[in-house]
Amino acid sequence: MSRTENVDVVVVGGGPAGSTIGSLLAKSGHTVLILERETFPRYHIGESMVSGMAPLMEELGLIEELDARFQHKSGISLRWGRDPEPWRSDFSAAFSATGSHFTHAWHVTRSEFDQLMLDNARKLGATVHEAAHVTEILRDETGRVTGVAYTQDGESRRATGRFVVDASGQGRVLTRQMTETTWQEDLRNVAVWTYFDSYTPIEYKDDILVEAIQGGGWVWGIPLSDTRLSMGYVLSAGKLSEATRGGRTQGDVFLDCLESSHLARTMVDLGAVGELKTTRDWSHVCDTFHGPGWVAVGDSAAFIDPLFSSGVWLGTSAAWLAARAIGAALEDAEQEQLALERFDTLYRQMFKDILAYVRFFMDPTRLREEYEERALQIQKMVTQNSRVGFVSMISGVSAIADVVDFDPMNVEDVEDVMQDWDEQTAAASSTAGD
Ligand SMILES: Cc1cc2nc3c(=O)[nH]c(=O)nc-3n(C[C@H](O)[C@H](O)[C@H](O)COP(=O)(O)OP(=O)(O)OC[C@H]3O[C@@H](n4cnc5c(N)ncnc54)[C@H](O)[C@@H]3O)c2cc1C
Structure with missing residues (x-):
């Protein structure tokens, strides 16, 4: 019989999204097993980070190491738009507008960055198996996901948990089976x-x-x-x-x-x-980022063209949100549906905002002012300055407050979500009756 390990949370994939959620759940005292198909270090594309990731890197205790090992990224220089002149935006402008102490992001060699993140997850208490290829999703008689089967060293093994997280990137190990995906x-x-x-x-x-x-x-x-x-x-x-x-x-x-x-x-x-x-x-997005016993974060859930280098930021931010939602559900099983719904709603909104903006920007015939003005309308910081609005939007800084302050059990926010549900349910039943 195959060996079975039982933990609170099984994470499929040890890329940035998987190691983030593994790190955060382990840090808050939960047992976590990360299963990664490759042996690190392994090559990966996706080398330019955005500064919206800085608070998470601080939470994970990695800022000093990133500063020491990787090239700083101060901003973006563009040759884009109707006007042939190059233009530039400085990341620090977005941080200054919030009074934050952060200033920059990093350009990274992903094999080294991903190894650093995965080793950090180990350091914070997660168990990590590399060369562990997940091959099957386990479910109980109600359809709830309860674990995975995987192979390692030629042996078949199983891992079970209260939650399974799909952080398998383009492998989409769970989402391929558990939900539909809309391709843009x-x-x-x-x-x-x-x-x-x-x-x-x-x-x-x-x-x-x-x-x-x-x-x-x-x-x-x-x-x-x-x-x-x-x-x-x-x-x-x-x-x-x-x-x-x-x-x-x-x-x-x-x-x-x-x-x-x-x-x-x-x-x-x-x-x-x-x-x-x-x-x-x-670019693609799953119809849902969660279901009974499972959650998806990173590329397995949603992927946006790399025009603004948003992939790792979006995936790791989703992992930070999901860690809190899963944490709440592990504390009180009755809160699972609500906590996961709240995570899904916020993650989806972040995805939609970036997607809408990438689509607008992809048309290279507009003026710089038009790109900046549109960004100002979408981003969430209180500023009338469209240049600050632009850099806040594309660096992820404008979404930091939503991500950092996310509390799946906040009563006021829960009331908003319940009201949205009621409205959606009412709209759905009136459409069904048409
Ligand atoms: C051309 C291009 C350029 C990009 N440039 C940027 C950029 O500059 N900046 C940026 O932020 N993003 C960029 N991205 C996006 C970025 O690469 C991804 O968004 C990011 O790597 C997603 O992280 P992740 O943790 O979700 O997935 P991944 O980093 O892909 O990690 C998933 C992990 O799951 C493992 N896995 C898969 N299947 C299994 C299985 N069956 N069992 C166990 N493990 C499994 C994989 O081995 C992998 O290590 C770019 C993407 C493309 C295509």
């Missing part, structure tokens, strides 16, 4: 990228660089260190397939893109393009 057809893209081992920095050398490419798509430049630059191209899957007709390769298309990119021509030697990497980049 207009954001069905492909990314191609490479690394340069020397480059000429631009004026704001710590910024992420983003440039719209004539003819479609956009380019990123991420300074991982003073010598190493990550540079990639995001293009719609349809345009890429048109461009590769007649025997042209993705490499040819990438080179054409770099040749027409002002940033690439200024910063790198186009004769030194190394090994190319490529992946699908298709």
Whole structure:
């Protein structure tokens, strides 16, 4: 018979979202088992963090280590919009507007960052099994998720818990089976990228660089260190397939893109393009982020095009929210539905805000002022300054208060959620009666 471990919470996936929820639940005294398919360190794309993550990194006790090991990120430099002049936004402007002591984010080599996060989860008390491949979801007779089956060292094993968290990224181990997923057809893209081992920095050398490419798509430049630059191209899957007709390769298309990119021509030697990497980049969202006995966070729940580097921030913020919702449900099983519903509502709102803004911004024919004005309307900070509004929105800073103050059992907030439910139920039954 296969060996079974029993814990409070089983987490599938040890990426940033999985290690965050594992760390926080273990820190608050719950037993946690994280099952990660790979052996770390392992390669991953997603290298530029946003400053909205800083409070969570402080909560996890990682700020000093991040500062010591990774390149600071001060802001974003853009060549985007109807006006050809480059423009820039500084992350510290968003923090200054809130009186916060934080100033910056980080550009990270993900293999090292993810290892740091997973090791920290161990340090905070989570048990972590690497090379542990989850293959099956276990459910009881009511359909409630009760655990998973996995293989490790050629052996079949089981892990059971009061909750199972899907943090398996694009693997979508639970969400694939437990819910429907809506794919955003207009954001069905492909990314191609490479690394340069020397480059000429631009004026704001710590910024992420983003440039719209004539003819479609956009380019990123991420300074991982003073010598190493990550540079990639995001293009719609349809345009890429048109461009590769007649025997042209993705490499040819990438080179054409770099040749027409002002940033690439200024910063790198186009004769030194190394090994190319490529992946699908298709935004999606699950119909629900939770169900009886399970919760999904990170890419397994929702993914947005990396235009504003929001992936790790959104996934880890969701993990912070979910840790509190699961914590409340572990304390009092009767609160499970309400706590998970509240987590779902807030996470979904954060996703929708970014998605709406990415869609607006993807049109590169507007003026800087229009991009900033729209951001001001969506973001949540009290400011009339559209430049501050823009940087607060794209850095995640405007959502910090919602995330940090989230309390799934706050009575006033609960009343709001109950009222929303009542309204939704009334609307649903009147539609059903039509
Ligand atoms: C081209 C591109 C560029 C991007 N750039 C950025 C960026 O600059 N900044 C940013 O913040 N985000 C970026 N992202 C998004 C970012 O990569 C993701 O949002 C982020 O990695 C999600 O974290 P996660 O923890 O949810 O998933 P992951 O980091 O993917 O972790 C999931 C883990 O689950 C494990 N797993 C999967 N299946 C199983 C299984 N069956 N059993 C056990 N374990 C399993 C995997 O091995 C993996 O380690 C980018 C994405 C793309 C496609």
